[in-house]
Amino acid sequence: MPMTPGSFVRSPADARTGAPDAPRISIRNLTKTFRRAGDGGTVVPVDNVSLDVAGHEMVVLLGPSGCGKTTLLRCVAGLEVPEAGEILINDEIVFSSARGILVPPEKRQVSMVFQSYALWPHMTLFENVAYPLRARGVGGAEVQSRVMAALETVGLGALAQQYPGRISGGQQQRVALARAVVSGTGVVLFDEPLSNVDAKVREQLRLEILRMQRMLGFSALYVTHDQAEAMALADRIAVLDDGRIEQIAPPETVYDRPVSRYVGSFIGSANIWPGRVQAAADGCVAVESAVGALALDWAAAAGEGTALPAAGAALTILTRPEQITLAPARPAGGENAWPCTVETRLFLGSHTEYIARLGEERVRVWMARGARIEEGSNAWLSIAADAFRIIRDK
Amino acid sequence: MQSGPSAAPDRAAPARAAGGLAGRGWPGPFAIFTGLTAVAIVFLVVYPLTRTLARVFMPEGALDLSAFADVFAAPWLPATIANTLIAVLGGGAVALVTASLFAWANERTDARLGLFGDILPLIPLLMPAVAKAIGWVFLASPGAGFLNGLIAATLGKIGLGFQINIMSWPGVIFVYALYFIPYVYLLVSAALRNVDPALEEASRISGAGSFATLRKVTLPAVKPALFGSALLIVIVGFSLYSVPVIIANRAGIDILSVRIIRLLTFTFPPRIDQAVVLSTLMLAAILGVWLIQRHVMASGNFATIGGKSARHALVALGPWKWVARAAMIFYVLATSVMPLGAILIVAFQPFWQPQIDIAQLSWRNFEEAFAETTTREGLTNSLMLGASGGLVGILLAAAIALYVSRNPGALSRLVDGVTKLPAALSHIVIAVGFLIAFSGPPLHLSGTFTILFLVYLVIYLPEASIAATAAVAQVGRDLMEASAVCGGSPTRTFFRVLIPLILPGLIAGWALLFVLMAGELTASSLLAGVGTAVIGFVILDIWEQGTFGSLAAIAGTYTLITATIVLVAMRFGRGGFRAQ
Numbered sequence: 001m002p003m004t005p006g007s008f009v010r011s012p013a014d015a016r017t018g019a020p021d022a023p024r025i026s027i028r029n030l031t032k033t034f035r036r037a038g039d040g041g042t043v044v045p046v047d048n049v050s051l052d053v054a055g056h057e058m059v060v061l062l063g064p065s066g067c068g069k070t071t072l073l074r075c076v077a078g079l080e081v082p083e084a085g086e087i088l089i090n091d092e093i094v095f096s097s098a099r100g101i102l103v104p105p106e107k108r109q110v111s112m113v114f115q116s117y118a119l120w121p122h123m124t125l126f127e128n129v130a131y132p133l134r135a136r137g138v139g140g141a142e143v144q145s146r147v148m149a150a151l152e153t154v155g156l157g158a159l160a161q162q163y164p165g166r167i168s169g170g171q172q173q174r175v176a177l178a179r180a181v182v183s184g185t186g187v188v189l190f191d192e193p194l195s196n197v198d199a200k201v202r203e204q205l206r207l208e209i210l211r212m213q214r215m216l217g218f219s220a221l222y223v224t225h226d227q228a229e230a231m232a233l234a235d236r237i238a239v240l241d242d243g244r245i246e247q248i249a250p251p252e253t254v255y256d257r258p259v260s261r262y263v264g265s266f267i268g269s270a271n272i273w274p275g276r277v278q279a280a281a282d283g284c285v286a287v288e289s290a291v292g293a294l295a296l297d298w299a300a301a302a303g304e305g306t307a308l309p310a311a312g313a314a315l316t317i318l319t320r321p322e323q324i325t326l327a328p329a330r331p332a333g334g335e336n337a338w339p340c341t342v343e344t345r346l347f348l349g350s351h352t353e354y355i356a357r358l359g360e361e362r363v364r365v366w367m368a369r370g371a372r373i374e375e376g377s378n379a380w381l382s383i384a385a386d387a388f389r390i391i392r393d394k
Numbered sequence: 395m396q397s398g399p400s401a402a403p404d405r406a407a408p409a410r411a412a413g414g415l416a417g418r419g420w421p422g423p424f425a426i427f428t429g430l431t432a433v434a435i436v437f438l439v440v441y442p443l444t445r446t447l448a449r450v451f452m453p454e455g456a457l458d459l460s461a462f463a464d465v466f467a468a469p470w471l472p473a474t475i476a477n478t479l480i481a482v483l484g485g486g487a488v489a490l491v492t493a494s495l496f497a498w499a500n501e502r503t504d505a506r507l508g509l510f511g512d513i514l515p516l517i518p519l520l521m522p523a524v525a526k527a528i529g530w531v532f533l534a535s536p537g538a539g540f541l542n543g544l545i546a547a548t549l550g551k552i553g554l555g556f557q558i559n560i561m562s563w564p565g566v567i568f569v570y571a572l573y574f575i576p577y578v579y580l581l582v583s584a585a586l587r588n589v590d591p592a593l594e595e596a597s598r599i600s601g602a603g604s605f606a607t608l609r610k611v612t613l614p615a616v617k618p619a620l621f622g623s624a625l626l627i628v629i630v631g632f633s634l635y636s637v638p639v640i641i642a643n644r645a646g647i648d649i650l651s652v653r654i655i656r657l658l659t660f661t662f663p664p665r666i667d668q669a670v671v672l673s674t675l676m677l678a679a680i681l682g683v684w685l686i687q688r689h690v691m692a693s694g695n696f697a698t699i700g701g702k703s704a705r706h707a708l709v710a711l712g713p714w715k716w717v718a719r720a721a722m723i724f725y726v727l728a729t730s731v732m733p734l735g736a737i738l739i740v741a742f743q744p745f746w747q748p749q750i751d752i753a754q755l756s757w758r759n760f761e762e763a764f765a766e767t768t769t770r771e772g773l774t775n776s777l778m779l780g781a782s783g784g785l786v787g788i789l790l791a792a793a794i795a796l797y798v799s800r801n802p803g804a805l806s807r808l809v810d811g812v813t814k815l816p817a818a819l820s821h822i823v824i825a826v827g828f829l830i831a832f833s834g835p836p837l838h839l840s841g842t843f844t845i846l847f848l849v850y851l852v853i854y855l856p857e858a859s860i861a862a863t864a865a866v867a868q869v870g871r872d873l874m875e876a877s878a879v880c881g882g883s884p885t886r887t888f889f890r891v892l893i894p895l896i897l898p899g900l901i902a903g904w905a906l907l908f909v910l911m912a913g914e915l916t917a918s919s920l921l922a923g924v925g926t927a928v929i930g931f932v933i934l935d936i937w938e939q940g941t942f943g944s945l946a947a948i949a950g951t952y953t954l955i956t957a958t959i960v961l962v963a964m965r966f967g968r969g970g971f972r973a974q
Contacts, residue, residue, distance in 0.1 A: 077879050105878040116872045120895070135881040135882040
């Protein structure tokens with residue numbers, strides 16, 4: 001049989017037990033606590049988290065450092081022991097506090113890619129990639145063909161007999177990737193795998209990870225603090241804050257419809273203003289905000305079918321910089337337009353960022369191209385009525 | 395909810411979980427073994443010390459300071475203490491200045507010699523101190539010394555002749571300084587490497603010259619290392635026995651370590667009480683220096699560590715570059731090549747004379763020296779004790795280092811502290827403690843291999859622990875976790891990942907222990923018996939008899955054996971895979 005790329009792993013469907021659409025990783029009410037230094041208080045890096053990763057799905061855990069994302073991942077790998085909850089991998093219970101089950105990492109059907117690559121310096125690339133196969137009892141010619149196929153997939157077949165200390169960081173992470181997929185466990189955990197490589201290589205590896213995931217169809221839980229990486233890779237992003245999942249949704253939804261100030265400001269750039277409802281009628285709400293009176297399309301802002309707010313209700317309004325238009329003169333149409341002063345202009349290649357001043361408020365605006373507006377000049381800001389989002393203020 | 399010590403630091407928490415993971419490979423038994431080892435070490439360190447103090451303060455069960463009165467009344471005491479202080483502090487001061495300049499020249503200036511930094515830490519291992527001292531006697535004795543011969547044959551011809559005499563105060567201080575320099579160099583050069591050169595560059599850009607920068611930025615940054623070196627010098631200097639017994643003795647300079655060992659071995663009946671009082675004084679002196687060091691460290695701000703090995707401009711020394719290089723090369727020659735050369739020449743000469751006649755060189759001294767049973771036995775005993783003691787030492791230290799690194803907690807901190815404790819005690823204090831605690835009833839270990847083996851283990855435990863900890867620290871937590879996640883069982887992780895990674899470090903550690911133990915002289919002089927003579931003991935014996943040919947043959951053979959083992963092990967220990 002000719003060796004096609006990817007034929008070194010069993011098809012994920014073979015490895016899977018249970019229904020085709022059953023989640024590959026299932027986390028139920030997981031809690032993990034650490035004791036803090038000094039005062040003896042507790043830190044809760046994983047606080048009652050529930051999460052499913054479906055077959056072929058890549059879920060990215062996103063959050064600032066200390067939000068508990070790595071701890072959650074390590075709990076799934078079996079490298080940390082949670083206090084409470086349940087973890088299922090491929091329908092097998094690997095941790096359950098209620099039933100007293102704790103499966104050690106080597107017995108779990110998962111692979112992991114570490115931030116530090118964690119390649120064994122005393123083994124060649126071939127031996128590194130062969131390790132998971134040999135540890136799981138695969139022998140002889142099959143090891144040879146599967147390891148070489150995995151190394152070919154990441155473009156390092158020629159370096160099989162090299163030692164990790166002699167190759168670049170990007171190459172090392174490719175080897176780690178090959179090691180993670182070679183045994184075909186069907187579930188791969190990524191612990192900030194790209195944070196140690198430089199920007200160009202990072203973009204390239206990001207594409208490769210995506211390509212391999214599409215090709216091999218593994219399910220992945222991927223930890224990162226880089227929002228661009230998260231949006232590029234994820235089928236769904238889980239934004240974590242203080243041990244809890246703040247929002248879990250596809251990247252477009254997380255970006256377009258953030259549920260809270262935390263998510264809105266962590267992902268992308270955002271202008272966030274407090275406001276108060278003046279009047280509401282015909283799906284249109286008039287709000288008095290920090291930048292002035294504005295009219296917003298309620299269905300776009302709060303979602304279809306949401307009841308109109310009462311007059312006098314307090315709101316928090318978010319709008320993205322690329323949704324705002326900056327023009328030298330008052331635009332036609334006239335709604336949601338305010339005069340402003342351009343304070344700063346930053347040319348960023350693909351777009352130009354302006355900081356515009358409206359009274360006390362500074363507004364961030366991204367303009368793709370168009371007339372150059374000098375710093376210090378007066379201009380007009382305008383925002384379409386459907387470009388606002390209502391978020392929870394936290 | 396977790397239980398455990400409330401002071402457990404936050405960062406220890408993930409490691410604790412990993413400990414649980416690794417701990418499955420070595421369940422109960424591993425912890426029990428570590429615990430028992432720790433108890434044994436505590437016993438071997440603390441019990442002799444307690445017995446010593448009890449003996450000196452309460453010989454009859456009640457407080458009795460008559461032993462102190464006895465010692466303080468001794469007519470030789472003031473001179474002996476003064477001599478010891480002059481030798482240790484004088485040699486120490488010379489070493490501090492010289493080694494700091496070497497370290498600075500080698501880390502920061504264009505006088506740097508790459509090889510020098512690599513070789514220097516190995517020098518004390520390549521050539522045992524006793525051989526070094528004997529070599530310098532051959533080089534610079536009045537009349538017959540090779541250097542004096544050289545001076546007579548050159549400068550003497552044009553009327554500028556003079557004699558140098560190693561067996562004098564300057565000679566004693568010179569050889570002490572040679573001995574101390576690697577210790578200071580290691581600490582100071584490590585400190586310089588840790589100080590971000592950007593701090594110095596910032597000073598120079600702010601307008602301070604090279605010298606002002608050295609004085610205002612560099613020196614304060616390495617101050618902790620300088621005080622650490624001073625403490626180390628006092629500890630190793632007080633217990634140094636080989637140099638004073640060979641060189642100071644002939645110069646009529648009475649040194650404390652020699653006096654203590656004479657009181658216990660050459661005096662009949664042995665004056666145990668006096669010896670114990672003297673070693674207690676030694677301990678008190680070390681404690682004093684330690685307190686001063688702590689005081690200095692507590693009062694300063696030493697937050698200078700940048701940790702970046704960034705490229706930086708070297709200070710240009712101009713013509714001084716060659717002076718600095720000449721001094722460093724002279725040091726390497728003076729401490730290894732010259733004394734070894736002198737020993738080998740004497741070993742092949744029919745009798746020691748400054749003129750070298752190639753035609754007369756022969757193997758006769760070797761044949762005569764090794765015809766003696768005591769020589770062969772001494773050499774065999776030392777090699778066996780060094781090999782076995784080194785092996786047991788490094789394995790125990792590795793087990794402890796593994797346990798400590800995977801299980802942070804109170805037990806680990808205690809064990810770690812105890813393994814470092816012997817470094818703070820003089821060899822001679824430990825040896826006197828062993829003599830008192832174990833040579834008599836109930837164990838009657840006097841003169842046995844067991845007591846030598848145990849005392850070597852205790853004395854070199856800190857070195858073993860440092861080597862093993864460094865080896866274990868090379869294996870990051872990730873490497874072990876990656877194995878588990880790849881499906882590797884704890885056994886597979888242990889044999890395929892951990893052992894191959896720490897083995898080179900352990901082999902290097904074993905070689906270090908081997909050489910240190912095989913060359914140990916201070917404790918051996920006190921504790922070896924007739925049937926358990928070790929090589930250093932045999933060398934001193936022949937030195938007393940004055941048969942220089944045999945002495946040179948044995949010292950030369952011994953130096954070559956240890957140097958070979960060190961070089962081979964270091965080469966092997968640096969092994970292939972860490973090729974960056």
